[in-house]
Amino acid sequence: MYFESAAAVWHMEGHGPYVWAAYGITALVIILMLVMPLLRSRQMSRAIHTEERRRDLAQGRTSEEGQHAPEA
Amino acid sequence: MWTFVHKMGSPPWFYRFATIVIRWLLPTVLLALLAGSVWGLLYAPPDFRQGNSYRIIYIHVPAAVVALAGYYVMAIAGLVSLVWKIKMADTAMRAVAPVGAALTFVALVTGAIWGKPTWGAWWVWDARITSMLILFFLYLGVMALFEAYDDKAAAAKACAVLSLVGTVNIPIIYKSVDWWYSLHQPASIKFTGESAIDASMLYPLLLMIGAFYGLFALLVLLNMKAELLGTHRQSAWLRSELR
Amino acid sequence: MPPELGLFLRFQVQRHLSAALRRPGDIFNPLVFFLMVVTLFPLGLGPDPEVLADFAPGIVWVVALLSSLTVSSRLFQADYEDGTLEQLALAPHPLALAAMSEVLSHWLLSGVVLALASPVFAAMLNMPVQAIPTLMLSLVLGTLCLSLTGAIGAALTVGLRRGGVLLSLLTIPLTVPVLIFGVGAVREAALGYDPSGWLALLGALAAGGLVLAPLAAAAGLRISLEL
Amino acid sequence: MPPELGLFLRFQVQRHLSAALRRPGDIFNPLVFFLMVVTLFPLGLGPDPEVLADFAPGIVWVVALLSSLTVSSRLFQADYEDGTLEQLALAPHPLALAAMSEVLSHWLLSGVVLALASPVFAAMLNMPVQAIPTLMLSLVLGTLCLSLTGAIGAALTVGLRRGGVLLSLLTIPLTVPVLIFGVGAVREAALGYDPSGWLALLGALAAGGLVLAPLAAAAGLRISLEL
Amino acid sequence: MTPALRQGSLLTLADVSLERGARRLLQGVTLEVGSAELWQLVGSNGSGKTSLLRAIAGLARLGVRGAIGRSDSFLYQGHLPGLKPLLTCRENLRWHGSGRVYTEMQRIDEALAAVGLAGYEDSVVMQLSAGQQRRVGLARLWLSDAALWLLDEPFTAIDLKGTALLESRLQAHCSAGGSVVFTSHQPTAMDGLQVLDLNQYAA
Amino acid sequence: MTPALRQGSLLTLADVSLERGARRLLQGVTLEVGSAELWQLVGSNGSGKTSLLRAIAGLARLGVRGAIGRSDSFLYQGHLPGLKPLLTCRENLRWHGSGRVYTEMQRIDEALAAVGLAGYEDSVVMQLSAGQQRRVGLARLWLSDAALWLLDEPFTAIDLKGTALLESRLQAHCSAGGSVVFTSHQPTAMDGLQVLDLNQYAA
Ligand code: HEM
Ligand SMILES: Nc1ncnc2c1ncn2[C@@H]1O[C@H](COP(=O)(O)OP(=O)(O)OP(=O)(O)O)[C@@H](O)[C@H]1O
Ligand SMILES: Nc1ncnc2c1ncn2[C@@H]1O[C@H](COP(=O)(O)OP(=O)(O)OP(=O)(O)O)[C@@H](O)[C@H]1O
Numbered sequence A: 001m002y003f004e005s006a007a008a009v010w011h012m013e014g015h016g017p018y019v020w021a022a023y024g025i026t027a028l029v030i031i032l033m034l035v036m037p038l039l040r041s042r043q044m045s046r047a048i049h050t051e052e053r054r055r056d057l058a059q060g061r062t063s064e065e066g067q068h069a070p071e072a
Numbered sequence B: 001m002w003t004f005v006h007k008m009g010s011p012p013w014f015y016r017f018a019t020i021v022i023r024w025l026l027p028t029v030l031l032a033l034l035a036g037s038v039w040g041l042l043y044a045p046p047d048f049r050q051g052n053s054y055r056i057i058y059i060h061v062p063a064a065v066v067a068l069a070g071y072y073v074m075a076i077a078g079l080v081s082l083v084w085k086i087k088m089a090d091t092a093m094r095a096v097a098p099v100g101a102a103l104t105f106v107a108l109v110t111g112a113i114w115g116k117p118t119w120g121a122w123w124v125w126d127a128r129i130t131s132m133l134i135l136f137f138l139y140l141g142v143m144a145l146f147e148a149y150d151d152k153a154a155a156a157k158a159c160a161v162l163s164l165v166g167t168v169n170i171p172i173i174y175k176s177v178d179w180w181y182s183l184h185q186p187a188s189i190k191f192t193g194e195s196a197i198d199a200s201m202l203y204p205l206l207l208m209i210g211a212f213y214g215l216f217a218l219l220v221l222l223n224m225k226a227e228l229l230g231t232h233r234q235s236a237w238l239r240s241e242l243r
Numbered sequence C, D: 001m002p003p004e005l006g007l008f009l010r011f012q013v014q015r016h017l018s019a020a021l022r023r024p025g026d027i028f029n030p031l032v033f034f035l036m037v038v039t040l041f042p043l044g045l046g047p048d049p050e051v052l053a054d055f056a057p058g059i060v061w062v063v064a065l066l067s068s069l070t071v072s073s074r075l076f077q078a079d080y081e082d083g084t085l086e087q088l089a090l091a092p093h094p095l096a097l098a099a100m101s102e103v104l105s106h107w108l109l110s111g112v113v114l115a116l117a118s119p120v121f122a123a124m125l126n127m128p129v130q131a132i133p134t135l136m137l138s139l140v141l142g143t144l145c146l147s148l149t150g151a152i153g154a155a156l157t158v159g160l161r162r163g164g165v166l167l168s169l170l171t172i173p174l175t176v177p178v179l180i181f182g183v184g185a186v187r188e189a190a191l192g193y194d195p196s197g198w199l200a201l202l203g204a205l206a207a208g209g210l211v212l213a214p215l216a217a218a219a220g221l222r223i224s225l226e227l
Numbered sequence E, F: 001m002t003p004a005l006r007q008g009s010l011l012t013l014a015d016v017s018l019e020r021g022a023r024r025l026l027q028g029v030t031l032e033v034g035s036a037e038l039w040q041l042v043g044s045n046g047s048g049k050t051s052l053l054r055a056i057a058g059l060a061r062l063g064v065r066g067a068i069g070r071s072d073s074f075l076y077q078g079h080l081p082g083l084k085p086l087l088t089c090r091e092n093l094r095w096h097g098s099g100r101v102y103t104e105m106q107r108i109d110e111a112l113a114a115v116g117l118a119g120y121e122d123s124v125v126m127q128l129s130a131g132q133q134r135r136v137g138l139a140r141l142w143l144s145d146a147a148l149w150l151l152d153e154p155f156t157a158i159d160l161k162g163t164a165l166l167e168s169r170l171q172a173h174c175s176a177g178g179s180v181v182f183t184s185h186q187p188t189a190m191d192g193l194q195v196l197d198l199n200q201y202a203a
């Protein structure tokens, strides 16, 4: 470890704000980029599930029966 | 080899492949990013000229390098989709653009932040910075074009054409921006020489570059999966996959 | 029995020119536009002749780029909207040839005319006289490159509503080399050096563009027709 | 029984905004376009920060003017082509009110957004920080003037094919005062003086324009409908 | 209400003549439309049907001579439907160029259902077929409370079922005391239809 | 000549299915058009007539499945006439988008006369009425020597006399061994007309 104390890490001899801002923004962008597709996937699969259930209900089947849908 | 390519082109197979890869890649990449950052931020020695502000290099350079490579990945995907009409290539191209744009954005913003303590200005019209900005524009163009089409199949084809044209142009752009800079007898601002970097600074940098490549792959795969869920919501394989 | 390719190209260009000549305003208006925009710069930058002369090549070239973009955004619009494009796509001739004829007519009516008129702008901005031949030649070559690039963007956006700004977004990054080479040539000539290196680069861009851009534009047009 | 005038205006603006929000690109693209055009200037004029800072107010304002012109050239185009304009002309409300709503929506989506983003351009061109509030305020007022002027030109040219360049011809001379006042304000602020005189002039232009331009635009639209 | 309008009628044309470019098109057109009347304008291509309708609506004034009196409560629908391609069917009907705003979503949905577009309420108009787009425009007839309708070729691109539907709507409007003046090249078989042949006024 | 074309026929569709956006439009369309045949495509609004014609012409390929074989000698005329508003009728016919250039002015004038536009040869197309503009586009049928004609709603905006004229032209083309596939909502009474109802293939 190069720095002696947590305060020194924070301050970085005056360059702290710049360095931490850069890392912070980068972390923010990475998290956003990770979360967006995950959220979209979850939303999609939930939509597919409800659609499926509605269709199964309409056909008077339980969702267990529909499990062996043929591969397309 | 061909069977592998063939398999990659089939959405069900790719979906399963991506699911497995993501399961391994996600923790690995996060760990590598964390380790590299801690190493670069806390353990690497400061630069003798720039002091601690140089620690930004551990995100700035990896982001810049991967962003540049990303454009070629996108163009290759475009070529594959135009020539061999493989649908997954469309999806890949669609997925690369926002990731590449985000990484370019990171490179630009961290560079701008770095510039303030180093050069006293948020922005300088250095040749390399300028060409990075143009790369950002190229990504934004592809994204805007994709947005503008309603029909996603047509959108992918259009973006493929655009990114191929861009690829032909990138070397010319880079060269021309270099000449532009030398034409105007640049101000006394210079990047630090690249060969001067010490091993204790280099290793964390290499680790971070690797981690960013992994991050790129991870983000692209995640985007592709989300895209597949959207476009194949009617197909039986996806429904059985989700149970 | 389709006519020969050369004949096809000739008739196409002829058709464009005769439509344009029916409205001579279409030729003069861009020139006046150019003139007005060039006058905006002294208003915006301050009228010091020294300063203006120094930056004249840059100003003329930036304006040329912007005005070329503005005009080329509608390159295929009329043909798309009235169904001519469909017919061209179904024709036995390669669509790239039709795209090329469109670009060439557009260039003759805008770029070449602009280059011919450019000495006036040079005079307005105090550009040294020895730079004028270079300015004209670089504009002739450069506007061809700009029209070719614009054609690719126009082909990709022709089927879309509100393509206007989108087109600029797609093409501006691609036109950066043209701007740099053009300014480089005129600047070098204004300083009394030999600009032929820069002009050669512009020529190479134009030649490469003439081969590749029509192909890309044709691919873009086929996609747009699917919408 | 027609709804109240205020309601009419509100619904009109709402209609425009909801069409624009369906395509967020319509809001972001002009910003990116602006960024790109600002980038063209260092490429044309050279990277020297001193020079750029000197020219910055002029550059930003010329670009704002040109981009406003480009966009506003199509202000009434869609309404003309799909027949909405006929209906508006037959409506019990004054046509000027409809024109005003068109201008206001356009301004909200372009001018105001541009003003909000202008600090980034200021940083890129090394403009002094103390000039930024003035830059933003002057852009808000100035782009309203530009949109209003553009609307008059667009109304007069909407029935014509290839109105694009013609429009610029009509409106550029009318926008010269806006450019001069805008640059004046920013320049003054950059030098540390009080820009309120220039801003007051811009505000007066905007207020006068808000009253008169819709009337002129409505008259122009009626003429265009006769074609 | 324009001054030339006779009492109790919705439209009066007295010796109207039209010019376009430098050419005289029509001369001496005289017509009186009371309430509950159904008029079809016929005439060969280029005889001036569109020009006359636009003159009646007040969109064209240059080259129009003679006295035109027209009720203020009218609806004009020309060749162009006035639809915004990026808005959905619902949004397009919600707001009408004439400044009318329909806020009851239920009436809008009923109108859409009436023209056979149930299920397309939230589709963007751009993605409809030629006939479907025309139908969205025609749905306005189900929302209108104007007395006089001026319709230029309303049957264009509409299929047979749609034609029957539209005809019954026009007749319902007449039964309610309104009047319709429309152009069409196809002979239509509606009760009480009166035909004005513009060829006879050709100048 | 596309590979899927059977010997002696001008158009073969084998189990063609169409998709637009994410929606299946048509499924299992099968059709064989030999020479001297006259086919009318019917179907309600939005059933996919335009989409099918575009797929046959080769303008749409995304979302088209199945085998389409079509003679190389064909003419497609869609909703849009492909006329330049600023050129005159003569100039517009002289040059055709398909790359064909007709240099004999006499044939052009004959075609214009055939569609009832004698006297308008040098009029700028922009200033013609809706039906007259359609007629200029249709004049191309008098100049064409393609075997297969694909026409999308050719009768739109044409008056009764014009309709009769066009019908006789289509029949003359068939007598000469050519074939026509056209869409129209109006029932037409031509000899030997065959009708394909797309509603039956709706997916
Ligand atoms: C917005 C501003 C900036 C941008 C867009 C930018 C862009 C880039 C790019 C693209 C690279 C990778 C080049 C390569 O690996 O070949 C890079 C590397 C680098 N940048 Fe930046 N940069 C910016 C600001 C800065 C600043 C202010 C500094 C600090 C002095 C800096 C220092 C470096 C260093 C040291 C490298 C790696 C060593 C080298 O390859 O020379 N950059 N930058
Ligand atoms: N650009 C588009 N994007 C997505 N879907 C579309 C598009 N254009 C048309 N469609 C859909 O395709 C279907 C068929 O359209 P098409 O134009 O082929 O119908 P059509 O049979 O020609 O109808 P019409 O008789 O109204 O002309 C319609 O239901 C429409 O909603
Ligand atoms: N913009 C114009 N400028 C000059 N003349 C015009 C213009 N538009 C139409 N005309 C002329 O006016 C005449 C009547 O046109 P109009 O559109 O009223 O005919 P129409 O009866 O509606 O015909 P159609 O049945 O073809 O729709 C035509 O002969 C045409 O040449």
Ligand SMILES: [Mg+2]
Binding pocket: E049, E050, E051, F129, F130, F131
């Ligand atoms: Mg008409």
Ligand SMILES: [Mg+2]
Binding pocket: E129, E130, E131, F049, F050, F051
């Ligand atoms: Mg159709």
